[in-house]
Amino acid sequence: MICDAVLVGTKVVLVPYRAEHVEKYHQWMSNPLLRELTASDPLALEEEYEMPSAWHKTSVDFIYTELTFIILVRAAGRDVSSFSMAGDVNLFLKGNPGDEDPEAEAEIMIAAPVYRRQGFAYEALRLMLSYVTASSADFGQFESLEDNPPPPSPIAIKPTCLVVRISQSNTPSISLFERLGFSVVKVVGV
Template identity: 30%
Template structure:
């Protein structure tokens, strides 16, 4: 998505930055690890293919991606409501410094797809056809690449900040999705609405299951053929304040400044 092209999310525990070309070499290094390939159900790619993916994800209207980095110092009392005026008043995140390769720890993504009424275990009390909205489901995917960075709360901090960003920017996210996929156009007055979040987790990954359980996700169905469980968070009544609480502390949406990047 282009929505977050110039926006970073800074909290006391984690920094999220838009996925840029200068992140690709480190990302490619992570994805050469067979264990990560298995965990993410990914095929090995060449470095050139990874650069092509990065550009594709930036322009895709159904994918929202951040790179997860070590936190930068947060000034006391600097929590922001995410408005553009407050964003301009915050010190920017300098690309290539705060998100240098040795500060990168993983990535986090949102994949938007049309809602299917028959998703296992979901609350299917949908409105009558004449009143139905164009619902979408958002699949959340997070990877903390290095074992040394796991078990430190970075995953929970990243997911909490990510969900808070989605909650505060939901209309813009769904509008970009609608424009890119042709939904809500050609005279249609209905706009897409977020129906649910979902995650797919290896059944052996008890840490991730506990993380999402703590955020209100519940397991749907049994372990599938790939050894995964699906967990979901129903949003039929909208995105409440519990979704994306500022659990990380010091949440700020700030400008992502590329002016000092070496070319």
């Protein structure tokens, strides 16, 4: 199942958003600036605990679903539970992959200020985007940690279906996605 994937990079490890991440995530989202930058509504802690199961509803025939990973900072050793949380990376899937115009909207948040501007967001997005656009033939590229099996087969989204929506004032995010090959195709004034 895709929601069981653990993606391993040189700086970060992406793990599924689970109940053990909720309290820290909820602390982050109590910050009004982070909510503004991520266009998020405040949630009660109880609502936040409901999110992990809602965010793992992925299937081959998706209509609208979310794929969310917590970004952990990779440290010495192989015990993922000891790695620090830095943020999250999401993919919101709309439509059916067989349709002419499915859409996969990518989002990233490095919530912990100590981990910003160190390349963690770039690597996390590269891992996520490589994973969701990989064909089965490319699948061997993903490393696994000792206690975690390799991630399951990717969902093979066409790169042309990837989109991001970023506030015009969020120049660091715009720059990050441009480095990843995204380009501005539409500007909405509101």
